[in-house]
Amino acid sequence: MKLRILIIALLISTLAFAKGQGTITGILTEKNLNNEGLPSANVLIKGTTISTNTDVNGKYSLTVAPGNYIVQFSLLGYETVEVMVTVKEDEVTVINETLVSASYNLEAVVIKSYRKKDTETALLLDQKKAVEIKQTIGAQELSRKGVSDVATAVTKTTGITKQEGSGNIFVRGLGDRYNSTTMNGLPVPSNNPEKKNINLEIFSTDIVEHISIDKVYNGKIYGDFAGGNVDIVSKDYTGKGFLKLEVGSKVNTNAIAEDHFTLQGGISKLGFTNKNIPSSPLTQYNYNTLQLKSFSPIANSFGISGGKSFQVGTEGKLSFFATAAYGNDYSSKSNGTAKASVNGNGVANKNFSKYSALNFDTNTTAMANIGYKINSNNKLNYNSVFINTSSQSKEEYTGYIVDIANNGNGLIRRFNYEKNSLWINQLLGDHTVGERSKLNWGISYNSINGDMPDRSQNIFRKEANGYVLSSVSAPDNHRYFQKLKEDELAANASYDYKFNKTEQGDFNGKITIGYNGRFKNRDFQATQFNFKVNQGFTNTVVDPTNLDLFYNAQNLNNGVFSIATFRGNSQVSNALDPQTYTGEQIINGGFINTEYKFEKLTAVLGLRAESISQKVDWNTQLGGTGNDKLEKNAFLPSVIMKYELNEKQNLRLGFSKTYTLPQFKERAAFVYEEVLQTKIGNENLYESDDYNLDLKWEMFPKSDELISFTAFGKYILNPMNEVTISSSSNDISYVNTGDYGYVTGAEVEYRKQLFDFDTENSKSLSAGINASYLYSNQELNAEKVNRETNYQVAFTNSKSKFTGASDLLLNADLTLFNEWNEKNSNLTTTVAYSYFSDRLNAIGTDGKGDLVDKAFGSLDFIAKSKLNKKFGLGLVVKNILDPSINRVQENANNEVNVLSYKKGITLSLNLNYQF
Known part of the structure; x- marks a missing residue:
């Protein structure tokens, strides 16, 4: 009996609080993934601090006072979409949106184009769409796994180990001489007279947006290659200060x-x-x-x-x-x-x-x-x-x-x-x-x-x-x-x-x-x-x-x-x-x-x-x-x-x-x-x-x-x-x-x-x-x-x-x-x-x-x-x-x-x- 009274009291207080408010809800999807829901995307009422994140199925919900708003949908690795919406008292407004790449055109929306590739979801999407065969590990995954240097970071991908006591890596069983290191696609010198590659331990993940490992050769890479090329992509800042x-x-x-x-x-x-x-x-x-x-x-x-x-x-x-x-x-x-x-x-x-x-x-x-x-x-x-x-x-x-x-x-x-x-x-x-x-x-x-x-x-x-x-x-x-x-x-x-x-x-x-x-x-x-x-x-x-x-x-x-x-x-x-x-x-x-x-x-x-x-x-x-x-x-x-x-x-x-x-x-x-x-x-x-x-x-x-x-x-x-x-x-x-x-x-x-x-x-x-x-x-x-x-x-x-x-x-x-x-x-x-x-x-x-x-x-x-x-x-x-x-x-x-x-x-x- 006491439990029922408590539930009723909570419902009454919730309804009283929600009175005079409106709700914006919907699903955010990705067109290139067969319109599947996008998790962890940010949904923001522009000009306010009201925001939420989509769940694993791309669903979201926001409660706001009646009025006209701009709803901003964003996810690192995708283009930001802004949509005008009118919210009425005690009504639910449904906005379902799709985030797409720059090759698609949207009508009746404002697009601010920037791409930042450090989330695991965005990097997996890039891996799926790319023609080249590559693996990528980004800042989000590095943080989650407590990785502080690039040498340890690359060992979290398949087929790569690090020599004990050094930053030298082995790719598919092939050591230093068979591998190469670049930063933003440009070569990096070695700090060791005995080695071809720089010790990757000296690169802190603080400067890394993501690390791309090419284990399959393509003509854009220098031909001195057999194991793999590690490309360190440095942070390129976009967003608020x-x-x-x-x-x-x-x-x-x-x-x-x-x-x-x-x-x-x-x-x-x-x-x-x-x-x-x-x-x-x-x-x-x-x-x-x-x-x-x-x-x-x-x-x-x-x-x-x-x-x-x-x-x-x-x-x-x-x-x-x-x-x-x-x-x-x-x-x-x-x-x-x-x-x-x-x-x-x-x-x-x-x-x-x-x-x-x-x-x-x-x-x-x-x-x-x-x-x-x-x-x-x-x-x-x-x-x-x-x-x-x-x-x-x-x-x-x-x-x-x-x-x-x-x-x-x-x-x-x-x-x-x-x-x-x-x-x-x-x-x-x-x-x-x-x-x-x-x-x-x-x-x-x-x-x-x-x-x-x-x-x-x-x-x-x-x-x-x-x-x-x-x-x-x-x-x-x-x-x-x-x-x-x-x-x-x-x-x-x-x-x-x-x-x-x-x-x-x-x-x-x-x-x-x-x-x-x-x-x-x-x-x-x-x-x-x-x-x-x-x-x-x-x-x-x-x-x-x-x-x-x-x-x-x-x-x-x-x-x-x-x-x-x-x-x-x-x-x-x-x-x-x-x-x-x-x-x-x-x-x-x-x-x-x-x-x-x-x-x-x-x-x-x-x-x-x-x-x-x-x-x-x-x-x-x-x-x-x-x-x-x-x-x-x-x-x-x-x-x-x-x-x-x-x-x-x-x-x-x-x-x-x-x-x-x-x-x-x-x-x-x-x-x-x-x-x-x-x-x-x-x-x-x-x-x-x-x-x-x-x-x-x-x-x-x-x-x-x-x-x-x-x-x-x-x-x-x-x-x-x-x-x-x-x-x-x-x-x-x-x-x-x-x-x-x-x-x-x-x-x-x-x-x-x-x-x-x-x-x-x-x-x-x-x-x-x-x-x-x-x-x-x-x-x-x-x-x-x-x-x-x-x-x-x-x-x-x-x-x-x-x-x-x-x-x-x-x-x-x-x-x-x-x-x-x-x-x-x-x-x-x-x-x-x-x-x-x-x-x-x-x-x-x-x-x-x-x-x-x-x-x-x-x-x-x-x-x-x-x-x-x-x-x-x-x-x-x-x-x-x-x-x-x-x-x-x-x-x-x-x-x-x-x-x-x-x-x-x-x-x-x-x-x-x-x-």
Whole structure:
């Protein structure tokens, strides 16, 4: 009885409140999706704060006072529609509208045209409509999955993994050399002398609108392609003005568990420290301190972003967007072991029972975007991005070192500080010429400084009375200085011409002609100063935590130790000449694509021609003075076909020929020494030719759902790999390991809206999963390597997988969304899981087995809440399972664990406020 009275009272109060009001309701649909409802679209009474969002079926409802209004319908990725409406007292006015693309004409509505592609629904629509076979992940999905950098972002798509401890990615089992990176379609230089691609971890998702991954080649992309091209599309602001502030904090369980989180002193925490070779480095001691400095391993971050648009005349619009952010991060690898130079019987020349690594990283990012829409047919954009990153680390290896610490009493400590500064400048143009033609162009100038200022390494042996420094080899104790400077000018231009106009006003055909050019120059130099303990002082006891007591000006002057480079000591006239190499790469390419739609079938035939010139000059202790030039003229055909099985299903086919170039440092006679391995270049390395085939079926049950299956294959002539060559120190080099190799596999992706608990208050549960299985195989031909190069190899096996290839890759996520308080507040919680199976790290030689990174999975939890219209809060827990990371050498009779550690769990808390 009481319940009935309460319900009646609520109804009476509701009717009393609604008296004198009117209702606007209806359904918002998308014409290209068979008039299905569009969820999450915004419905606004223009000039007021009264608004709502459509539910999963596109339905909406608003209550307003009687009067005349303009109702505005908008959704990112679609054109905004405004409709005049008259609302009468106690009456319901129904307005059903359809959002369409620019190729359709609407009558009796006002259209404001802009497209912003960052919502999952909009990106899925683009994927469905596009002829090219591609995958895209946008800002909305990145936020939902708690992704903060581009490297992690691309691993959330099918068939892509990231190398542990770096930002290097593998696409369908193919590593760095087979992939490429662009920003807004223009190339981006590398910050690592050993890599073709820039470390994608340095790109914060704060500057990203969406990321497009092309795993199927088309003629608009440079021909140096086999795995995939990652295109970072920067934010292009449209809309009302805003200003957003953000602060955050982060902790890693391993880092805070350290008794003393200590790194080398004398380096700024902001990440802008510049260290050059000191004056008189062979005769005077002016080097930075080697003392340890304690850190409090609690990371922090802050950022500011804002944007505003201004109307210019009757048609023009000027838009500004800028963001600046700084963040740091502490991490620790703990409970580790390591081995190096392991022979086929499992015996190691270096066997470390304890391995640890502490890291402090910083990232400072600033971006400015200026967009000028001259009119509906012409638009210009200028992007400027500055990124400064630094990484400071301390690695320690304790255990057995042959001929130095035979009793397991050795200690190797390496301090490393890397600093990279990248500056990207782009000017882009988009021009529509009549109804048939369109011109797109872009030019960019990019520069990067990648420095390793003052890397230091010391090897100790613990005796009964304390630690002494190793004096077996001069490089045991050294300081190393490295500088990389790379500049690149690039230009893109394409012209579209449509033909064969239909009665409906569409065009069945399109011809695209275009040009791409890139002109890259690299200067690299490095100098290593070896600190040799002189006779009579080799048993001097030192304090590993304060080596300044030993390495100082007084002991240098007294002859306790001496300093020399690989060229010699201060008595050698050119001792301070750095080891150098320079690289020049020029690529000029032209293409023509013909696209034609035959009812349900659309086909694109492309032909690209490129002229490639790559020149490397060097002056090093290994190869003396030398140079080498690689020239190639490439003709690259491609075919892409899309067949619309029905309005919700597509069948796609892609076939192409491409190539893969070696990189500058791979062809320069330069030695780079790490603790566990040494790498040298090979001037006889040459390019590979690649043949690519893809077949894909996809289905879009609803606007936010996807089911797809892809089969693919790649055949590679003269594949390149890192291998161990025959040498006294088991050096690694780069060689064309055989005549052929191939990769085949399958990918599946499924996105599903599982439940809609409450459509009125937008409570829903959604899930996504993508998986890929691949098989790779390549010929290993030692006779070919010995014949074509100056190196000797003896492969343990006659065939091998590709390095970086995992048989199985898996990503899965489950998201619960809840909205309340008149949709001003919401909470999104996501559980995300990633897994990769065993992955080949390096090919075995001389009876030694392959090095393999063992399988592991990673579980993350992400919670993002909008507390009200202005405040937002986020919690991210990464690597919840905290699995052991292991690398093994798979010998014939045993499996030797050569590297093992744990990363710990990372917890992040973020707060933002938008004015």
